Amino acid sequence: MDVGPPERALIDRCLQGDRQAFGELVEMYQARVYALAYHITGNREDASDMAQEAFIRIFRALPGFKGRSAFSTWVFRVVVNVCLDELRRRRFRAVPLEGLPSGEDDRPPRQWASSAPGPDEEVERRELAREIRASLGRLRPLHRLAVVLRDLQGLSYQEMAAVFGCSLGTVKSRLSRARDALKQEFLRRELLRPEAVSTGERGERA
Amino acid sequence: MNCREVRDLLSPFVDGALDASRSGAVEQHLGSCAACRAELEALRGAVALVKKLEAPAPPPQFVFQVQAALQREFFRRTSRRGALSWYSALPRWAQGLAAAAAVLAVGVALASLVNLAGGPGAALGPGVESPSTLVGEAVPTPPPGEAGYAAPQKEGGGRAAAPQPAPAAPFAAGSPPAPSPGVGVLAPYEHKVIRSADLALRVEKLEEAYRRVVLITQAAKGFVEQSNLWTGGEGEKMPRGASFLLRVPSDSFERVLEDLGRLGEVVRLSQTGQDVSQEYYDLQARIRNGRRQEERLLELLGRAETVDEILRVEQELARVRGEIEVMQGRSNYLDQMVALSSIQVSLEEKGNEEPQPPDWGIWGRMWKAFWGTVLRMGYWIGRAVVFLAGAAPVVIILALAWWGWRRWRRSRR
Incomplete structure (x- = not known):
């Protein structure tokens, strides 16, 4: 995760006003940044806007990057701040995806078509994804971010602490509370069933 | 360890982020407590559910969009309309007030410049x-x-x-x-x-x-x-x-x-x-x-x-x-x-350069320098006071406008 030589060189070129170099940086990070924005907002349009805003802010903040942390951590930090700002500004529709089919229906279906599940399974799978996303959408912004960063982006606790700019202890308790809230939401939607849980099964809808 | 303590630790436990001793204690408790085991399973289930989510790849022209947005932003910041956008965001009456204040300010500034230059x-x-x-x-x-x-x-x-x-x-x-x-x-x-x-x-x-x-x-x-x-x-x-x-x-x-x-x-x-x-x-x-x-x-x-x-x-x-x-x-x-x-x-x-003063010795020069500074300070302070007096009406109007704006904003909340 260190600032490898190629990244450093790119950053230096950006600082000299080289748009091309910035394009390459965007290329390197767009998948991660876009995915994060998508999980936070729950739809493509907002995700695109947010990721764009994040990159613009990254471009402007670039002179402030001193290389004290890994570049990717720094990028995430900026992105997280953009997300928080946006969420607070717009008081995001709490459940962005419900009744909005456009979010999930492009990529996953194609993947699944090849592994040939029946159409019923397919429909159910999508229904499940939508429910999960809606549950995530009910979490408070910081909790949503914590879950997304840890469970979907796979950041370590240390990295999360650096991204949030807080202590390890805070990360642990924040994530713990976030997962708790998420679990309650799943239970409420019956995505997890208490009785299934107590016998040790995976709590998916059959 | 009791159940409450254990439940607080379950989340890091799932991630393997506990140190050996605490992790051991949690495991020990889980071995003997069915309720906490159920809780752990629920947590694992929840995490597994979240992990099912996938994000689509960014749109193919995303890099291009970012570049365009950067350009746009740069353009917006350099264009004149951007600079005045705060103005058009004001309510009608505040716009009028602001314009009046600006005109007054310019007028007063010009007038006081002329006055200060000693006519x-x-x-x-x-x-x-x-x-x-x-x-x-x-x-x-x-x-x-x-x-x-x-x-x-x-x-x-x-x-x-x-x-x-x-x-x-x-x-x-x-x-x-x-x-x-x-x-x-x-x-x-x-x-x-x-x-x-x-x-x-x-x-x-x-x-x-x-x-x-x-x-x-x-x-x-x-x-x-x-x-x-x-x-x-x-x-x-x-x-x-x-x-x-x-x-x-x-x-x-x-x-x-x-x-x-x-x-x-x-x-x-x-x-x-x-x-x-x-x-x-x-x-x-x-x-x-x-x-x-x-x-x-x-x-x-x-x-x-x-x-x-x-x-x-x-x-x-x-x-x-x-x-x-x-x-x-x-x-x-x-x-x-x-x-x-x-x-x-x-x-x-030309001409009225001071004639070389007689050598007054160090004390004399110090005295002179001291008084020179005092006099000059007095002169500048006098100017500043006159300027402030000239600016007072503008300051009052600006204060009123600001107060009105704040009230307006608060009433919208």
């Missing part, structure tokens, strides 16, 4: 304008920026025929300025040099010289951008002098310098010429390129069929136009700088 008009006698009225006198060459904006219809013809969806609208207002006259494709190569000079003179009679400087400048169709006059006031101690910043057309630069030099004894004269030809012609080439690209895009736009295609071309078009705009602005600036040379003139009156 040079009076000292100079009839026929001589006071410095503040000279500021910003008519510029002989039209400002290139306006010339550019006056003729946007030229290349508007082709564009008007094409459909114009909403995204392009912000740019339509600031359509690319026409190339300034004389900078056509086949313009002969000439050196573009920004000339400036710095001239210091010692003159016999200050007021006379002051008037002559203004006359010389006007005769050369230039203007006085800035002028200062120190008439010394009542005290004989203050040095008497004046300074100007003159802008004159480049072709009369030499002549003006010569004329000015005859006003008195030249103490200092330095000239500089900054050659910007390379940047200038480079800019011209890039602007031409941009225009070609723009034309090509317009052509494409005419042929575009799907909305998506139109949008993409429009986006690229907006970016290209933004670039042209920025370059044209720079080019116009250079044109203006080249067309008008600047001359910095300072005048100093």
